[in-house]
Amino acid sequence: MSASCCGPSHDRSASPAWRRALWIALVANGLMFLVEMAAGAASGSRALQADALDFLGDAANYAISLGVLGMALVWRARAALAKGITIVAFGLYVIVAALWAALGSATPDPKVMGSVGLLALVVNVGVALMLYRFRDGDANMRSVWICSRNDAIGNVAVMLAALGVLGTGTAWPDLIVAALMAMLALTGGFHIVRQARAEVASTREAKALAA
Incomplete structure (x- = not known):
């Protein structure tokens, strides 16, 4: 992320377009959590259940992002730090659940997995395309x-x-x-945590120099 992203003239975190995108993403992820959790339980698919929990985590993350809109960079960075830690925790949970299931898991229904996975892909590609232009913002925007x-x-x-x-x-x-999927979550989570910690440290340094 370039330093100019933190300047007032480049701060898009309070823009109406960003707020609207977050609300759409929040609703879409909340609905897909319900769909995938039900389908995962019915089909016996650990991958679907893991993806459903990911939808739930993302819905919570979008809600947090909406809550810190317009706040100072340090608060947005702290919210991103919390989200990064949550993503890492999710990744660890999925790894443990997969190892546990490997000890005695029934074969899941591939038809349900494929159809629900396709629906989730359509929803997530739409959300990702909508959020693509915000990918180079602060840690909070990048985490989304x-x-x-x-x-x-x-x-x-x-x-x-x-x-x-x-x-x-x-x-x-x-x-x-x-x-x-768990490893992907861990990688993304650690990246968010590193950037958020750097932003928190930079704001503290700037505050100390201004004092």
């Missing part, structure tokens, strides 16, 4: 873009897992994709 990007990638992975389950007749493709 990273969540949407990871979701779209995860949905493609779920559909590939469905094909794998269909072809092999085992749950392993589903579990492997769930673990890969």
